[in-house]
Amino acid sequence: MLHPVLGVKPFFIPIAMRTEKERKIVMVKICLKGDVVKEFEQGTTVAQIAAALGAGLAKAACAAKIDGKVCDLRTPVLADCSVEILTFEDTDGKKAFWHTASHILAQAVQRLFPEAKFAIGPAVDNGFYYDFDVPTSFTTDQLSTIEAEIAKIVKEDIPLEKLELDAPDALEKMKDQPYKVELINEHAGKGEKISFYVQGDFVDLCAGPHLMSTGSIKAVKLTACTGAYWRGSEKNKMLCRVYGTAFPKKSELEAYLAAVEEAKKRDHNIIGRQLKYFCTSDYVGQGLPHLMPKGAKLFQILNRYVQDKEEYEYGYVMTRTPLMAKSDLYKVSGHWDHYKDGMFVLGDEEKDKEVFALRPMTCPFQYQVYLNDMHSYRDLPIRYGETSTLFRNEASGEMHGLIRVRQFTISEGHLVLRPEQLEEEFRSCVRLIQEIMTDIGLIGDLTYRLSKWDPNDTEKYIGTPEMWNESEGLMRGILDHMGMKYTEAVGEAAFYGPKLDVQIKNVHGKEDTLCTVQIDLMLARQFNMTYIDADGEKKYPYIIHRTSLGCYERTIALLLEKYAGALPMWLSPEQVRVLPIGDNQSAYANDVAKKLRAKGLRVTVDERREKIGYKIREAQLEKIPYMLVIGEKEIEAGGVAVRSRKEGDKGTMPVEDFISAAVAEVESKAK
């Protein structure tokens, strides 16, 4: 029997043979599908091990793991260990592959543009990039030239070799490359050896791992050329970043490019306009989408659902507070100091007696409602909810369809509570989000992020390190109690407290925050919000800031992408379209529509004098869940011929039967 991966006979060597160690034989457990234990001479490289296991594997090998640690193919085995050969199928193998591709790109640029200075060139989620400092950004034609040079380098099948130098030698080697010098100096501070990879006439500072030679990268495509700041700071020079992707086979590259094109067809920014959910206007301005009747209806469906859920199931009370306020309010909240650039300020501070600003959040407004009364500890928690329109003056390059806009509406809420109520209320906020996301079908696409402050950037935040430690510790504790999986991110907190951000990726793979739950131990003090505790003392409450559905515009965008425009029945702006075949059926068709509307279904009648096939085609393209065809036969039978968007012609049935099935589908919120 042959090994399914190796194509060789699997064999096992008894552990007892370890006594042969003085012959400098090491035992290597090779982890593939079904473990193999084999002996190699000490110093054998991973590449040689892969070769010993089969030529095919050696060719496919991109990197390896020795005892779980990712390493280069050139790494020798020095002692008994477990080795896992990584191919393009493995995440880390893929990284090594793309990373090598980025070196090839850099080598091509070096050959074609000798004056170019090199910054960094890592692997990313779907390929790689390399940042170059060149006098002018590459044109599309130049990218093609570079691609051709890359093909040459691949064909030359140049071996990559690893080189380790002490800092002074490293600096000497890279003396003409200012960005590399900066990087070397940083590493030198840590007293490490500096590692390089050499491929022919090209040398790059790099930790690896890398493939053995340039020949393995059969299909490379440079996908974009854009600007990117050196070290990610806008204070630094903008470099020319070339993005690319690469695959072991040309067919895989083609499949990838086709998949990217396919994903674009789901882009809400295209589909949402096509299906007339929203539009924009040059006269109105950037980041100000207009929800058209279908978009507005979807907004209303979601909003009613969320408001009812919050009020009847989660004990919220609603507020409706102003969309603007004097600057005084924002000075107390801290927004004037920490967020003024992001606000739309009405008036001129120098000239006008009073300056107003459109609100970028709801917090201080709902706090005014709280401050209007004296509160007992018995009143808490108080849960304020509001469907709240906000205005944020985003930089001009940031706007994107419905995902990033300047005016938007969120399901905002603030919970004022006693410290001992924090965990229960926090959990309930998370549960509310998860229930909503389950109902709308996005639950499986979410990830969770604990967003922390940046202790090295105290300008950006209010409060003391002690308070931050406390609030972050509280949040982490609760999340751990809940057994939630989450990542932690430094510098992503609100200026007043840490956040649990619920993240989602759009069709382009770009991640955004959909919902957030924040713990705030600071703003109650700023606003002097208190309650009288059981002991008669005034105390500061804790506050949770949260959204439940989040930003409606953004959620609508992600729903359109998730379902490629074919929204579940309960969310469809138009659920049923009645299609009379001729004028004679108009009255009956309107009668059917009336019966459906009486049960709360959203129905239209297409009475145009068009062929039935034409009407069906239009309704199908508009993704209407059900079409009811009405001809003489249906009138005679007193029924409707049902056509489902998903399953096509379902045959004739009594109107009442269709209604009960449709209502059941709406109520079940079936996807």
Next chain:
RNA sequence: GCUGCUAUGGCUCAGUUGGUAGAGCACGUCCUUGGUAAGGACGAGGUCACGCGUUCGAAUCGCGUUAGCAGCUCCA
């Protein structure tokens, strides 16, 4: 805000080296009363995003503005 790309009827797009605009869909009128994804004829519709320049002449070339796209940075 930064880098690059883009802007032609409601939509999707043609428009060759500068010589005052085309198609399909949609829209209107008429004919067709049609059975599960496009029936036919005719018609109307454009200051080629906006402004300034170069030129005898600009959709086409240059500059600026506005808006859209990708990326960077930012995102309470």
